[in-house]
Amino acid sequence: MPDQVRHDGVRLSNCQVNIFKSMKKQNEILIQEELENRILHGLALEWEAALWVLSPSQRGLMRRPLFRLRDFKSKWGHWSGERREICLSRNLVLNHTWDTAREVLLHEIAHQFTEEVSGHNNETPHGPEFQKACYLLRANPKASKNYVPMDEQISRKSSVSEDKIMLRVKKLMALAQSRNRHEAEAAMAKSYELIGKYNLDILTRDENRNFISLFVGRPALRHFRDHYYLARLLLDFYFVQGLWVPAYVLEKGKMGNVLEITGTMQNVQLASYIHDFIHHFIGSQWQAYNKGNKLNRSRKTDFSVGILEGFRSKLESKRKQRKKDSDTLALIKIEDPLLLKHMAYKHPHTSTMRRRVVRRDEQAVKDGIRIGKGLVISRGIEEKGKSRRLLINRPKPLPQVVVP
Numbered sequence: 001m002p003d004q005v006r007h008d009g010v011r012l013s014n015c016q017v018n019i020f021k022s023m024k025k026q027n028e029i030l031i032q033e034e035l036e037n038r039i040l041h042g043l044a045l046e047w048e049a050a051l052w053v054l055s056p057s058q059r060g061l062m063r064r065p066l067f068r069l070r071d072f073k074s075k076w077g078h079w080s081g082e083r084r085e086i087c088l089s090r091n092l093v094l095n096h097t098w099d100t101a102r103e104v105l106l107h108e109i110a111h112q113f114t115e116e117v118s119g120h121n122n123e124t125p126h127g128p129e130f131q132k133a134c135y136l137l138r139a140n141p142k143a144s145k146n147y148v149p150m151d152e153q154i155s156r157k158s159s160v161s162e163d164k165i166m167l168r169v170k171k172l173m174a175l176a177q178s179r180n181r182h183e184a185e186a187a188m189a190k191s192y193e194l195i196g197k198y199n200l201d202i203l204t205r206d207e208n209r210n211f212i213s214l215f216v217g218r219p220a221l222r223h224f225r226d227h228y229y230l231a232r233l234l235l236d237f238y239f240v241q242g243l244w245v246p247a248y249v250l251e252k253g254k255m256g257n258v259l260e261i262t263g264t265m266q267n268v269q270l271a272s273y274i275h276d277f278i279h280h281f282i283g284s285q286w287q288a289y290n291k292g293n294k295l296n297r298s299r300k301t302d303f304s305v306g307i308l309e310g311f312r313s314k315l316e317s318k319r320k321q322r323k324k325d326s327d328t329l330a331l332i333k334i335e336d337p338l339l340l341k342h343m344a345y346k347h348p349h350t351s352t353m354r355r356r357v358v359r360r361d362e363q364a365v366k367d368g369i370r371i372g373k374g375l376v377i378s379r380g381i382e383e384k385g386k387s388r389r390l391l392i393n394r395p396k397p398l399p400q401v402v403v404p
Contacts (some may be wrong), residue, residue, distance in 0.1 A: 001244070036069055039093050040246035043067045045255050046102055049246045050109055053138060053348070058287045061117045069093060075145045077104045079111035081121065086112065097151040098247060099215040099260070104149075106139035138346055152212060154269055160239050169194050169270070173378055184376045189318055191377075195270070199334045201237045202264070211342045216275040219247035219258040224297070226304035230278060231259045233308060237315050238271040239263060239334060241343045243350060261387060262346065263339060278376055282307055285371055302361045303355075306368020 044067055051059045065084045072078070072089040079086055086108045093101050110133040114120055120129040126141060135139040172191035202209065216234075217227065223244075235242050239264035249256040261271055282304045289303060 002324055036090075036093075036200075038250055038253055040067045040069065041253060042250060043088065043101075045084070045248055047109060049255065050106055050137060054136060058113075058117055058136075062113065065112060076143065076147065076149075077108045079108045081112075081114075091207055092149070096149050097215065098219060098250075098258075099213070100149045100151045102247075103140055105141045106137055107134070107141070107143040109166045110134045110139045110141070112139050117127060122193050139263065150212060150214065153212075153265070154272060169198070184378065188376050188378070192315075192318060195239070196334070198266070199336070203334065203336060209338065211262055211339060212265055212268055213262040214272055214347070215247065215258045215260055215262050216272050217279070219249045221249055221252055221254060221256040221258050223257070224301050224304075226301050226308060227259070228280070229305050229308040230275060233278075233315075234261060234275055235272045235310055236312075238274055238335070239267045240271045241339055243343075243347055245347075262343060263336075266326055278308070278311070278375070281375060285368075289367065299361050299364050302364040303368040305360070306365035307372035307375065308368075309365070310369035310372020312372075313369070314373050314375070 044064065047064065047067075051062055054062070063081075065086050068087045068376055069090045070078075070087045071091070072087075075089070076092050077086065077088045086105070088101060088104060088108070092104060094390070099109075106278070110130060113133040113136070114130045118129045118133065120127070123129055126144075131141055133139070140147075142326075169191045172187045172194070217223075231242055231244075234240060240261040242259055242261040244257045245260045246255050247258040259275075261268055261275075263271070285307065286303060288299050290300070295303075
């Protein structure tokens with residue numbers, strides 16, 4: 001008599017178990033195929049969106065290529081003129097952030113442009129014409145082979161060469177975890193003072209500096225009012241520039257948008273951490289506030305906006321206080337002319353949209369303001385962890401494919 005096992009309370013023979021395992025494997029393969037098809041569709045949409053910076057005549061010469069995922073071992077992507085195909089690493093698209101994958105995609109589009117528009121098939125892969133194509137497409141010419149993906153660069157722990165001021169900022173943010181309210185507030189205030197000093201020193205030295213861009217938050221078809229308030233907070237107080245840019249929403253299979261921030265590595269790293277910290281803080285406070293009340297999303301928006309308004313008023317108060325003391329620097333509004341010039345190059349065509357708030361729950365806003373005024377940013381930036389914004393954003397599970 002064959003050995004038997006149980007599955008969900010049902011006795012199965014070894015033969016039935018093997019059939020069950022085979023069906024489960026087929027189901028996983030189908031789900032994987034659906035996921036990869038969605039990613040390929042997203043790459044195609046991102047390819048179309050990337051061409052907006054080109055002139056009409058240049059766009060007319062660019063024909064949409066095929067897209068493919070491959071198990072590369074020594075590179076992140078590849079353009080094949082013979083096959084008219086852009087291939088990206090399967091590891092890249094499954095284990096890195098969406099903006100990181102898009103960075104490699106732009107690099108490969110530049111290779112396509114060099115061949116199909118510039119007509120230079122015989123020059124070295126990363127020669128002068130390719131460099132020109134990268135400049136036109138706002139692509140990174142280094143995003144190839146041994147390039148360390150941007151999401152890995154951002155999540156790395158502090159290096160020995162990092163600015164000493166920013167290292168002190170991180171230590172102060174760790175001290176801000178103190179249960180002693182006075183100590184926590186003092187540590188956060190001192191960290192802001194040092195951030196201002198760091199950025200003022202950059203301008204004083206007037207050295208060339210590299211700027212990077214990073215998605216914060218998740219691409220979505222629709223963003224709520226509190227998302228825009230949080231974005232504005234980063235731009236006003238944390239020395240980065242930002243725009244809402246087109247980005248693929250995997251769960252929906254459509255192009256949406258996402259906040260992209262730009263600045264020095266240290267400032268982008270810090271602003272990204274601040275964004276995630278506040279976002280999670282709002283989520284935890286809302287859970288406690290809404291416990292048993294069953295309030296809708298509009299009330300959550302009002303409550304979240306209140307928290308952000310309360311925290312903003314706290315930062316503005318500290319800024320005004322520091323301005324009275326000529327010997328200290330805090331969250332002084334410092335405009336970096338090189339960063340502004342870089343943003344003008346990176347995003348030559350921008351528009352501003354304003355939305356009217358028809359009505360809001362003033363009590364929810366007031367409750368949020370009270371909580372926001374007590375918010376203290378704490379912990380070190382390196383403690384963010386590895387779960388941030390993967391390319392597929394760890395979406396809700398795709399609909400399972402049922403194998404009959």
